[in-house]
Amino acid sequence: MASPEPYNISVPDAAIEKLKRKLADADYPDELDTPDQWPYGAPLSDVKRLASHWQNSFDWRKAEARLNELPNFRKKVSVDGFGDIDVHFLHQRSNNENAIPLLFVHGWPGSFIEVTKILPLLTSSTDGPSFHIVAPSLPNFGFSQRITKPGFAMTQYASVCNQLMLDLNYDKYVTQGGDWGYYITRSVGKLFPQHCLASHINMIRANPPSFASQPVLALQQAVTPYSEKEKKGLERSEWFLTEGQGYRLQQSTKPQTLAYAFADSPVSLLAWIYEKLVDWTDGYPWTDDEVLTWISIYWFSTAGPNAHIRIYYEAMHNPTESIPSKDSVSNWIPNVKLGLAHFPRELSVVPKLWGYTMGPVVYQSEHEKGGHFAAWERPDVISEDLQKMFGKDGPCYGIVKGKSGY
Numbered sequence: 001m002a003s004p005e006p007y008n009i010s011v012p013d014a015a016i017e018k019l020k021r022k023l024a025d026a027d028y029p030d031e032l033d034t035p036d037q038w039p040y041g042a043p044l045s046d047v048k049r050l051a052s053h054w055q056n057s058f059d060w061r062k063a064e065a066r067l068n069e070l071p072n073f074r075k076k077v078s079v080d081g082f083g084d085i086d087v088h089f090l091h092q093r094s095n096n097e098n099a100i101p102l103l104f105v106h107g108w109p110g111s112f113i114e115v116t117k118i119l120p121l122l123t124s125s126t127d128g129p130s131f132h133i134v135a136p137s138l139p140n141f142g143f144s145q146r147i148t149k150p151g152f153a154m155t156q157y158a159s160v161c162n163q164l165m166l167d168l169n170y171d172k173y174v175t176q177g178g179d180w181g182y183y184i185t186r187s188v189g190k191l192f193p194q195h196c197l198a199s200h201i202n203m204i205r206a207n208p209p210s211f212a213s214q215p216v217l218a219l220q221q222a223v224t225p226y227s228e229k230e231k232k233g234l235e236r237s238e239w240f241l242t243e244g245q246g247y248r249l250q251q252s253t254k255p256q257t258l259a260y261a262f263a264d265s266p267v268s269l270l271a272w273i274y275e276k277l278v279d280w281t282d283g284y285p286w287t288d289d290e291v292l293t294w295i296s297i298y299w300f301s302t303a304g305p306n307a308h309i310r311i312y313y314e315a316m317h318n319p320t321e322s323i324p325s326k327d328s329v330s331n332w333i334p335n336v337k338l339g340l341a342h343f344p345r346e347l348s349v350v351p352k353l354w355g356y357t358m359g360p361v362v363y364q365s366e367h368e369k370g371g372h373f374a375a376w377e378r379p380d381v382i383s384e385d386l387q388k389m390f391g392k393d394g395p396c397y398g399i400v401k402g403k404s405g406y
Helices: 011-024 044-056 060-068 119-123 154-165 181-189 215-223 228-244 246-253 257-263 266-279 289-298 306-317 326-330 379-390
Strands: 072-079 083-094 098-103 133-138 173-177 196-201 338-341 361-366
Touching: 011 266, 044 266, 044 289, 072 154, 083 119, 083 154, 098 154, 098 181, 119 133, 119 173, 119 289, 119 379, 133 154, 173 181, 173 379, 181 196, 196 379, 228 246, 246 257, 246 306, 257 266, 257 306, 266 289, 326 338, 338 379, 361 379
Parallel strands: 098 133, 098 173, 173 196, 196 338, 338 361
Antiparallel strands: 072 083, 083 133
């Protein structure tokens, strides 16, 4: 087994100059004459402003230098049927050798950058548990390898993550994730419960309890009216299904057609992702440099600016016996203790009772503010949840004994 190697992000000058040429040559659509453009998508004025900044004044080298201050590594990870895959990851170790190994898995349209705000909160804690954090760039994302062979779906993503933890000498660990991080960490718990002992999630895709499978929970739901907060949450979930999931249908069915736009046009990629950053957060005050750093990671990705959407198609079209569908991981998974964080502007906002259909829930938290990118929007909440869940008085205290790792 090869040891991890330090990794330095280094985008060629030629790639930066090519980006600027493409931005300079971009053509833009018109838009309707209305004061509120957001119902139609990313507003023209916003996209033009961001594209101009990207071309003329955004300093990728400065952003790149900040990213390179992080503990970046890469190593080959073996996956059945796909050979050795080159995986980029952050590995921030705590000064406490007995810290808890934590696997953080990002989603779309995020990347490993999502973990960066919680790193200092969880690796150097003095008042609560400390963590050794491993945050990979998923294959086809960021600075990990492009996968060109069909069939790389939930089982394979889970295998990459689990094998990476084992290769780092973390035989027992816990996980945190939302979006694809939700599906992948749940898949890890289902496939590798001997290694993954507990999970904390911030996108809760739970189903209502049924009398056939959870009669006690179903009866409790039948006699308990929804609170106003729960009704608003269900309205948010319905909004996503009716007004917000067009991207998902396209990426799940014909990703190659969409890929031509992303491969050729940085403005297309910018508009596609920027819409989600705004729509899916709870009034988060994005700066232009933040937005462009997120999107530049996609544009300068080792896998290219279009490979990221393939996860949708592959997950939908490649069931396995253990993971018959990506949504099957929302069903009961035993043995892996579960913590849930509820945010009002998440894409799926379900009643707390529903969470108990997913597995042995030992911790839940509800928050008045926050959306889809919880570790970025509310790093204080995610870190506090993990410290409470695994702290001395928490339900998962002592569940994992840290190991030295690399």
